Amino acid sequence: MFERKSAPYLFHGQTTSLCDQCLAPVPAKIVIEGNLVYYLKRCRTHGVRKALISTDAAYWKRTLDWLKPGDRPETAQTRIDLGCPYDCGLCPDHEQHSCLALIEVNEHCNLTCPVCFAGSSPQHTGTRTLAEIERMLDALVASEKEPDLLQISGGEPTLHPEILTILRMAKARPIRHLMLNTNGLRIARDRDFVRELSTLKPGFEVYLQFDSLRPEVHKTLRGADLTRIRQQALENLEAEGISTTLVATIRKGLNDDEVGAIIDHALEWPCVRGVTFQPVQDAGRNEGFEANSHRALLSDIRRAVIEADNPFGEADMIPLPCNPESISIGYALRRGRQLAPITGMMPRETLVDVLPNTVTFERYPGLRQRIFDFFSLSSGECNAPDRLEALLCCLPEVQVPADIGYTDLFRIAIVEFLDPHNFCLSRVKRSCVHFVTPEGKIVPFDTYNLFYRDAEAKARRAASLAARVVQMGG
Ligand code: SF4
Numbered sequence: 001m002f003e004r005k006s007a008p009y010l011f012h013g014q015t016t017s018l019c020d021q022c023l024a025p026v027p028a029k030i031v032i033e034g035n036l037v038y039y040l041k042r043c044r045t046h047g048v049r050k051a052l053i054s055t056d057a058a059y060w061k062r063t064l065d066w067l068k069p070g071d072r073p074e075t076a077q078t079r080i081d082l083g084c085p086y087d088c089g090l091c092p093d094h095e096q097h098s099c100l101a102l103i104e105v106n107e108h109c110n111l112t113c114p115v116c117f118a119g120s121s122p123q124h125t126g127t128r129t130l131a132e133i134e135r136m137l138d139a140l141v142a143s144e145k146e147p148d149l150l151q152i153s154g155g156e157p158t159l160h161p162e163i164l165t166i167l168r169m170a171k172a173r174p175i176r177h178l179m180l181n182t183n184g185l186r187i188a189r190d191r192d193f194v195r196e197l198s199t200l201k202p203g204f205e206v207y208l209q210f211d212s213l214r215p216e217v218h219k220t221l222r223g224a225d226l227t228r229i230r231q232q233a234l235e236n237l238e239a240e241g242i243s244t245t246l247v248a249t250i251r252k253g254l255n256d257d258e259v260g261a262i263i264d265h266a267l268e269w270p271c272v273r274g275v276t277f278q279p280v281q282d283a284g285r286n287e288g289f290e291a292n293s294h295r296a297l298l299s300d301i302r303r304a305v306i307e308a309d310n311p312f313g314e315a316d317m318i319p320l321p322c323n324p325e326s327i328s329i330g331y332a333l334r335r336g337r338q339l340a341p342i343t344g345m346m347p348r349e350t351l352v353d354v355l356p357n358t359v360t361f362e363r364y365p366g367l368r369q370r371i372f373d374f375f376s377l378s379s380g381e382c383n384a385p386d387r388l389e390a391l392l393c394c395l396p397e398v399q400v401p402a403d404i405g406y407t408d409l410f411r412i413a414i415v416e417f418l419d420p421h422n423f424c425l426s427r428v429k430r431s432c433v434h435f436v437t438p439e440g441k442i443v444p445f446d447t448y449n450l451f452y453r454d455a456e457a458k459a460r461r462a463a464s465l466a467a468r469v470v471q472m473g474g
């Protein structure tokens with residue numbers, strides 16, 4: 001009897017990715033094998049290449065149920081001309097505004113991290129003037145009107161001679177939440193500087209590089225053992241009560257076994273509001289290293305969070321509705337070292353509601369009970385509810401008793417950026433983490449490092465465009 005040949009995978013759909021050799025946009029089949037999701041990319045020049053995208057097919061499929069209509073920026077900075085991803089600016093075809101914007105104030109750094117996507121080092125001396133930074137801030141406000149979250153970054157931004165002025169310039173604008181991205185060296189060594197930073201509260205937070213508790217991991221990712229620096233930086237931030245997020249860059253086989261330990265460590269510090277995990281992006285000084293074998297994926301880190309000894313479970317680490325395939329997030333109430341996750345207690349429909357919404361906890365008795373039990377509040381009516389704003393704009397505000405605030409929350413975020421390996425045209429159009437360029441353009445994190453950051457990236461863009469012509473048979 002004739003037997004049909006069945007495909008060795010489930011064909012789930014199709015996207016456009018990039019050939020990781022010539023960077024041409026190429027068709028990519030999205031296929032599922034067991035619990036693994038791959039792109040099968042077909043390049044006319046380099047043949048079929050297979051890229052692992054997720055190790056949790058069930059979660060990956062669910063992410064699309066969390067999509068909500070994107071919030072558009074106020075203005076576009078470029079025209080649609082060559083097509084995505086060559087028109088960044090943002091162009092009118094981009095589907096999401098800047099939930100999180102970054103302004104790089106220098107390229108100078110006191111470290112030379114092997115994984116630096118900006119390629120910064122002590123030899124790089126470039127520093128932006130206050131006038132340039134002012135223009136970048138104004139471009140962001142023009143695009144967003146009231147930006148939700150701005151990170152001042154570099155290089156190492158604390159080395160900018162006018163860093164405090166820059167932070168005050170940002171505070172003087174209608175920006176809801178301001179963060180300083182830092183490797184922590186100056187924070188550890190300069191108490192007077194930390195005291196000055198504390199004057200920027202509230203609405204100010206330090207985004208502190210914190211990849212590991214092991215010296216050998218620091219040496220691999222950062223080129224130096226930073227264990228004591230991290231400890232001293234946290235002591236200084238704690239002394240001034242400055243809200244802090246720990247940011248861990250994760251590489252498979254190096255520090256992916258420390259996800260639980262980093263969360264535990266974060267809970268030792270009352271000033272720490274959460275941990276952000278980022279798989280290493282194949283960009284900058286690291287370019288070419290993160291092939292399949294070294295690559296930590298969002299799904300791997302999410303699984304590690306869930307399996308670690310903490311109360312975050314499967315339902316608590318949800319896809320972020322504005323960019324669900326690239327960001328997973330979980331919020332918990334926090335009291336000391338104790339956590340009570342709340343994200344899983346709200347129905348998906350509430351979290352993807354298109355209206356700017358407030359969750360009135362009266363509507364969700366389970367959530368209400370958890371808040372009251374956790375904080376040992378009287379279970380009587382709450383007469384003076386307040387709004388607990390989620391840091392990320394596409395999540396609703398939660399109405400809570402007035403004495404509960406940002407310091408009573410703990411957040412875990414996993415943010416996976418795109419590079420030639422996992423590039424996907426749909427995902428990049430939904431990107432909500434954006435750089436502001438000195439020319440006043442707003443460029444997604446993913447395409448900025450690839451095609452726009454510097455002369456090298458612009459040469460890559462030109463090569464990609466030339467390779468696109470070859471793909472089209474030109
Ligand atoms: S990534 Fe966004 S801004 Fe860039 S070209 Fe594509 S749609 Fe336009």
Ligand code: SF4
Pocket residue numbers: 109110111112113115116117118119120121154155156183
């Ligand atoms: S990753 Fe940060 S700390 Fe490391 S070299 Fe780059 S800018 Fe400096």
